[in-house]
Amino acid sequence: MKLVVQIRLLPTPMQAAALEATLRACNEAATWAGEVAFEKGVRRNFALREHTYSQIKTRWGLGAQAAQHVIKKTCDAYATLAANLRAGNLGRPGSKRYRKATGKPIAFRRQSAQPYDDRMLSWRIGRRRVSIWTTAGRLKDVAFTASVEQLATLARFRKGESDLVVRDGMWFLNATCEVPQAPLNTDPVDFLGVDLGIVNIATTSDGEIMAGRQMNRDRVRERALRTKLQKRKTPSAKRRLKKRRGKEARRARDINHKIAKRVVAEAERTGRGIALEDLTGIRERVRFRKPQRATHSSWSFAQLGAFIDYKARKAGVPVVYVDPAYTSRTCAECGHIDRANRVSQAWFACRSCGFVDHADRNSSRNIRxxxxxxWRRGAPSTAPAPLPRQRGGAGRKRRITASDARCASPLF
Structure with a gap:
């Protein structure tokens, strides 16, 4: 399986200037190649190379490998655009958004990532140095930093291209690694159910709550501070906003990694599989009132599911996705389904057998x-396929009322 290891470069000021000039030249050349591809209707690599290769080398001073990567990057961008158009992600044909996407050539930001292959980039992992090509010549002694685990992964499994990326003045190399997967456990003793929710991000069928109320209080405080700074519109407020930009996304990513690691480690230790909710299309199927939208949409449950999925594949742990409908209203003991079973956000009390449990744990037991x-019926260990886009009345969103929202810790 392919994994990306991100390492941070520590260039000197002169090295950073050379890297910045290289990114700028590559992306200007890619933008020009995009214009040529748009005007001539040529979107394939070898065909576009005939029209642009020599001009890119002479006009921007790029080497042969860099010029080829620039052309390939342009063609990949057009292929991605075509895929989004086919999937309907940019609206229906003839819509304003569709016309805007197709009516102009693709352009690249001056600091867009640039791919490097082994002819343009060489690693000295033991010394934590890289030799990298730039338009000003080859930089042979650029320092980088990485954890011990990242260094071991780079040394053993690095294979393929690496992307040069700059973000907020910091330089990174995203290296592709081919990490072998462990043999899949085809005979799990049981499954570890994971219930995803808004108040408690993840609750397992063992009763462990991961990232609960304290984290949500931090999120609310961060959101309130961001709103306050946006309203002030002073230079100092704008500087603070820029400094805090992406902080919540980075925190969510870090927490998702930690949750995924704990879930997979527990399942692997006990010889179980992992049961997840299939939340594909949840934002299209459900509509919240305005005060609830930020809370519902500010956490990336798809990212958490993806982290669990790839960590599980790496460890050989099977993952099964289930339909989450009515898991929060079903009694895990007797199977009785009743909306009144959900007494509050935190508690579940069955109206039939009297079983009482934490509501999220009860849901995770149903998922398990x-x-x-x-699994006993032969379900594969795989992620669910995306739902087809619906049109007309079948695709309308269902409004969740205030009474529904009071019991909406899990997403169902």
Whole structure:
């Protein structure tokens, strides 16, 4: 399986200037190649190379490998655009958004990432140095920093291209690694159910709550501070906003990694599989009132699911996705389904058998039971396929009322 290891470069001021000039030249050349591809209707690599290769080398001073990567990057961008158009992600044909996407050539930011292959980039991992090509010549002694685990992964599994990236004045190399997968455990003893929610981000069927109320208080405080700074519109407020930009996204990514690591480690230790909710299209199927939208949409559950999925594949742990409908209203003991079973956000009390449990744990137990039943029927260990886009009345969103929202810790 392919993994990307991100390392941070520590260039000197002169090296950073050379890297910046290289990115600028490559992206200006890619933008020009995009214009040529748009005007001539040529979107394939070898065909576009005939029209642009020699001009890119002479006009921007790029080497042969860099020029080829620039052309390939342009063609890949057009291929991605075509895929989004086919999937309907940019609206229907003839819509304003569709016309805007197709009516102009693709352009690249001056600091867009640039791919490097082994002819343009060489690693000295033991010394933590890289030799990298630039328009000002080859920089043979650029320092980088990485953790011990990242260095070991780079040394053993690095294969393929690496992307040069700059973000907020910091330079990174995203190196592609081919990491072998462990053999899949085809005979799990049980499944570890994971319930995803708004108040408690993840709750397992063992009763462990990960990232609960304290984290949500931090999120609310961060959101309030950001709103306050946006309203002030002073130079100092804008500087603080720029400094804090992406902080919540980075925190969410870090927490998602930690949750995924704990879930997979527990499942691997106990010989179980992992049961997850299939939340594909949740934002299209459900509509919240305005005060609830920020809370509902500010956490990336798809990212968490992706982290669990790739860590599980690496460890050989099977993952089964189940339909989450009514898991928060179903009794994990007797199977009775009733909306009144959900007494509050935190507690579940069955109206039939009297079973009482934490509501999120009860939901995760239902998810575990559904996954176990699906696995016994031969369900594969794989991520769910995306739902087809619906049109007309079938695609309308369902409004969640205030009474629904009071019991909406899990997403269902």
């Amino acid at each position: 039971a559904r996954a176990w039943e699906l």
